[in-house]
Amino acid sequence: MTLALSPFDDPILSGLVGDDDVASLFTPSATIAAMVRFELALSRASAAEGFVPEAAVAALERACATFAPDVDALRQGTMRDGVVVPELVRQLRMATGEPHAGHVHKGATSQDVIDTALTLRLAEVASIVRRRLRIVDGTLGDLVERFGDRSLTARTRMRRAMPIVAGDRIAAWRSPLLRHRNRLDEATRDACVLQLGGAAGNLGVFEGRGPAIAARMGSDLGLRVPERSWHSQRDEIVALAGVLAMIAGSVGKIGQDIALMAQEEVGEVTLASGGGSSAMPGKVNPIGAEVVVALARFAAAQMAVMTGSLVHEQERSGAAWTAEWLVFPQICAAAAGSLAALTRLLGDIDTVGAADA
Amino acid sequence: MTLALSPFDDPILSGLVGDDDVASLFTPSATIAAMVRFELALSRASAAEGFVPEAAVAALERACATFAPDVDALRQGTMRDGVVVPELVRQLRMATGEPHAGHVHKGATSQDVIDTALTLRLAEVASIVRRRLRIVDGTLGDLVERFGDRSLTARTRMRRAMPIVAGDRIAAWRSPLLRHRNRLDEATRDACVLQLGGAAGNLGVFEGRGPAIAARMGSDLGLRVPERSWHSQRDEIVALAGVLAMIAGSVGKIGQDIALMAQEEVGEVTLASGGGSSAMPGKVNPIGAEVVVALARFAAAQMAVMTGSLVHEQERSGAAWTAEWLVFPQICAAAAGSLAALTRLLGDIDTVGAADA
Amino acid sequence: MTLALSPFDDPILSGLVGDDDVASLFTPSATIAAMVRFELALSRASAAEGFVPEAAVAALERACATFAPDVDALRQGTMRDGVVVPELVRQLRMATGEPHAGHVHKGATSQDVIDTALTLRLAEVASIVRRRLRIVDGTLGDLVERFGDRSLTARTRMRRAMPIVAGDRIAAWRSPLLRHRNRLDEATRDACVLQLGGAAGNLGVFEGRGPAIAARMGSDLGLRVPERSWHSQRDEIVALAGVLAMIAGSVGKIGQDIALMAQEEVGEVTLASGGGSSAMPGKVNPIGAEVVVALARFAAAQMAVMTGSLVHEQERSGAAWTAEWLVFPQICAAAAGSLAALTRLLGDIDTVGAADA
């Protein structure tokens, strides 16, 4: 319900506004697992390039197989260091033991771990969103087949304008989502890349083997390897957030239209069910329609933070980077959640347009 | 850490950006408890005014004493109804049993419950924030005593301007927080009121006993009773959010200044500790300074949503109201969290200004 | 029209979205006049306190009586210095001539001039907005008298809920505006103060006579004198912007409602006239209703910038201060413009509610 601190994974409210699949990607354990994947890939690639001994890989793999992070210590470490990585590395090194503890995380910096752990998840977010876009497109296609020829009134500036058919309006809902799917593919391809730069961001600490290590890591993790590290270059990330926010926006338009069409006096849409009221049990509310409008407004405002976080001081800005963390996962959840809510809403539609067309 | 869906109550990241006291106010159980308080107060007041039988109160009180909500059903209900209240009322009625089930929630509407459950918590948020403001003020006062006379360079437009003393700069940090305390008192007094309007928002369903019931409920819950219900009048709520966002903003200014003063070449502030780096163990980062800047930018952007949600359709807008839910608790957490982070940061300060003043 | 760079003073579009009275306060000549007022008040106060010779006042007054600024040079100066003041002072000193040129602006800094020139105008903005609020309140009162008893359907979540009367809905429009009027008075009183600090912001350059000079200036300019300069303490300014944005928001709510009520099928409001269409000459559009919604969304988003500009580095942040300039005058124009548009819209209302009530 309502008034959770974390609407997108609150046990009650997340059912309304969130998306369980996306939520599962951003739990603490999923985040730690993604960071551990980074460390393992780094270790393997570093060993293959002779930057750490082969035996260090086996030691880390053994440690990871049974690694149970001390979450309280991770929390304390994050408060102290601003990032979880130093403490997580300390725990991983402890689990790995000597003589290989020092080979864990060797050459990497916190941002390498966190940004890669982000892009690994963003690729999965994109898959989820793409799947939900396909479902919505299919459902809209069904609506066109069933009701596309029915008559509807084009409305401009909140007034009746000209006769159209339902298919005209549904087409205007559908086309942006198709374009967003292409944008999403492109933005995901560009943003979901490895991050590896080391403390200075220029791979200097890898003694010339940085590019080769990066190439192996990318192949291990299924991530493209960019020309350089992008510690302070957040444009690909912001561009992807922009696509997700636009998806929420275009879904919001559909919701707004359905809410208007479902008004009793207008009756251009009839809904099979819908939300109830505690005061008026028989009342049917177009819940999903309103939820997607709220999510659209929410996601839009977060773009002020994401776009503003391009102003990223020097080689790494703790302020700009932390600001990203505060909003990007929520933008992902809002986009996926709005598609999920729209799917439920479209499933409730009984009729569109007037039967007498 | 980084990349939680809900930064303010993630087990790891919340230590950095959040506030445990505020978080505890917005858990599902705290939310349900606040709503149950509303229903109890309504029942008692309604019985006192003869709108429900006295025996109904006892039945509900008995039910609440052992009430264990079915959270999954609440989630399903929220997805269906857009608000948790209809399902919660159903469960409360079931627990109350006949013949009094129908007297539970009688006359009230979902928004009465949720908005009152919000303002009950906002009053507590305000207490927490007020307390944190007092602590910060005390710490800044200590800094003035210890370092107020030390020399500092006034800097304008990122350039050295004129000699000042450290006390000048600290005074410019302190004054806005004092003013915010007054603003907070005033905004809390205005916003933390009872919501009671019934389905139409005009108390019509209470058969003339609405005002008397409201008066009793306000006294029971410790909330002022407004002249009318404010279902669609969100200005007091937005004004309070504005004060909280401004607090985060003014704290962000202090953080930004400290980050600049702590630069090695500038050395106007020295920090006893600070965040470490996974790549450079000896490096000391002004973590708290950056975190509060991030929180300031975050809270500022949420005001676009809050202020925009004043555009609240008709007697109750699901879209505008849901948008509030998505951001208001997070604004509370950001304000309190920024004060908590600042307190930790100020505690790390070893010196301010030059000793040779 | 549409697509002006400066919607609020574009010769065509400003009629729709702007307010001529507010626009006239922010023309280049009005801005220069306000800055000249500051310099004159400073000169008089400084002479009275013996900080500059009495003859310097007369020389400056003579110069100002016929002062014709070289606007191109002011533009060049602003590009060079980031503020207009150094070049304006150079021109004023040239016009004043020797031996008093050096007494012009003595002790003050650019920000003293610009911030005071802002608060002088904000006080006038507040008067305009207060007047427009009063007009709207009167018009709403008239609507209550004429149609308050007519029946209307309360609508919640975009669905018909319960019967109410038109007076119920109009009361929910009116109350927030009354509260905003009080907020505006308070915020104006707090924000519309003198700025005088000198280069370091601490009046140091005035050789002990700073407070006395400030007191005389305040009395001359009709501005309250704050305890200290507020070069880097922007909270009063942000608070005032917040009230103006909330006004636009509450007006937007009225517009949204009227657009919904005016839908042909709903017919809860009928409009005497309204915008035409180039394609359908007979169509009547609720132009003002939509415009105020757009202005509400616009003003809300600007609060992200205003609130964020509280993060003001050191003794003066060129970045945060310039950001204020980019949005604050537009927030003023949006608030006043939305009230003007609402006044026109309310004037077009023929009926509210159903006659058969």
Added chain:
Amino acid sequence: MTLALSPFDDPILSGLVGDDDVASLFTPSATIAAMVRFELALSRASAAEGFVPEAAVAALERACATFAPDVDALRQGTMRDGVVVPELVRQLRMATGEPHAGHVHKGATSQDVIDTALTLRLAEVASIVRRRLRIVDGTLGDLVERFGDRSLTARTRMRRAMPIVAGDRIAAWRSPLLRHRNRLDEATRDACVLQLGGAAGNLGVFEGRGPAIAARMGSDLGLRVPERSWHSQRDEIVALAGVLAMIAGSVGKIGQDIALMAQEEVGEVTLASGGGSSAMPGKVNPIGAEVVVALARFAAAQMAVMTGSLVHEQERSGAAWTAEWLVFPQICAAAAGSLAALTRLLGDIDTVGAADA
């Protein structure tokens, strides 16, 4: 200066924050000229397809050759109709005279004219921005040549981290701008298209000749012809705005870095000139550095409005569309203005990094 209602074309302040070339595209006369181009192209295409007589084209061309719009009437018309088009068409028809007055604008709707008049200009904005991006890239390339090998300290979280060379940091400035250039090309290609739909948005009024007329108009105006009209599908427009806002953001990062590098104690950049101070004539301020940060924050916040305006009701939302008008031209000006300010700033750089590298 400072505190103009329209910072981007104020005679004084626009020199600091704006771009004259972009400003010239959004004057009333440029807007009217673009709309007249639409009407001429429509007339020619309609005649070629037999939808209006050939003689109507000549009559309209004659009228346009000497057309002097009545700007006051356009303002009145915009206030009345919400768009300038009905009154502009009235004036054009009057100028064309009988018997061809009725053939002017035949079949088109206001939004066709305004949106096409927008995309015509956006294509020019893109050219300007692309040119400015190329200049900045060249200047950054020069800096790399001159100072690329000089030593610099990588700074992470506002602390000294590791030695790098100046070329490393400049590369991190340069790469996002190169990517933005590609994004801009793509977004411009997608967004700068013809709008033609007629009153219902489906070309229905053109009696089957709509597609052919649109094809001819596109070729006449140099605009791609989309598959359908996009009256309520604003995603291409929002995507282009997003690229422009990101450009401002990435430029802001460069400015932020330069402001930090230019601090006297840091001295990683020295500036030949810079803004002066009215109180301290010798002080050199990194004006451009701060201005671009302010523009980045401004543009970022406008994305909340632009992305939110995707929630566009029905076949045309006056509210969402007007909201676009309030911010899109300003986003264009901010992007171009930030590149212009950066060019001036980079031109002022004397040295980057330490000579002893």
